[in-house]
Amino acid sequence: MTPTITAFERSPDRGKGQARDMRVRWALEEVGQPYDVRLVSFSEMKQPAHRALQPFGQIPTYEEGDLALFESGAIVFHIAERYASLLPEDANARARAITWMFAALSTIEPPILERESTGYLERDKTWYAERLLMLEDRIRNRLGDLSRRLGKADWLDGAFSAGDLVMVGVLRRLNGSGLLEEFPNLAAYVARGEARPAFKRAFDAQLAVFTAASSG
């Protein structure tokens, strides 16, 4: 059964692949599962029909038969459990890969998102410049710890896993900030993820949506 995901009708990042459908598309491409996409506008996202699928009025959602899921982390995990290749077979290695998914979403992403939302919500405030520096130091602390753990390895724990997929998806939110470049092994790690054929197919698919919306 072909799953259906939702994505922005017009992505606010102008097709840079920062919206969270990107992580789900990438996971589906990694496991070789075709999917359908239903595009939703910003106003549709806040309506009851969409909120029945996504209580917080966001994208992506995932529908497969009578299963409906939300939260990109949960959807990637579902895809990783349902199909082979994104989680190791060994039970301990599998638990560690899942740990990196949670670490990406609970420990690394929050200060990165806070920096973004400060950019949206506080840019005109007197405190913006000072607070931005504080936030960037919080991000650097996390990146420093992650950089030390990754060391010279290609991926966080053995072969590429759903943990790396989510972590690369989180870290590439820093593209353009200059912060990632302060940690060359993390920048190389993100580049390694972005070079995967499945990433490229997913990226091109979300970019095509934005391009079509802009020219339409």
Next chain:
Amino acid sequence: MTPTITAFERSPDRGKGQARDMRVRWALEEVGQPYDVRLVSFSEMKQPAHRALQPFGQIPTYEEGDLALFESGAIVFHIAERYASLLPEDANARARAITWMFAALSTIEPPILERESTGYLERDKTWYAERLLMLEDRIRNRLGDLSRRLGKADWLDGAFSAGDLVMVGVLRRLNGSGLLEEFPNLAAYVARGEARPAFKRAFDAQLAVFTAASSG
């Protein structure tokens, strides 16, 4: 094999059960698995020996034979997978329960933590009062959505699950803020979680550590 978790030698919340070992203790109590606790000081947490277990120098960690995990979400999930009762057997219901774990950690907790860290890091700043109001509105938006979804149900999706355990753990970080009380069904939901015998055993265990440290 009895697992060993780590917890603060002296909890910064003075035994209110807000440190993240609480969620792991609660999960272990729900499934009836005894556990050992190794207490770590703030300086030990930042040393290489602890960082080998927890790259970000935090608690809790979880060791069981040759398996070592970190991130409370990942540990609760591991416990829920390894033992019965915290995840439904039906595959779709199980995926939805896991979705609520991710929603608690990725969607609900970040603005709550941001409010806490603002309290620690920005209390002396000129902007503190104004920013606190902005953050509280961000939290209210999330709580409003969650409150509508919960409605009159006891738990988020059928029977109590790991999703509820993590969500209650996240929401009770708001204890004392007054925010939870604006959404009576969420306040009742948290109270329902806190009334579970397993919660109480876990709470008493972490409080006993603080009490012993304070009188020692």
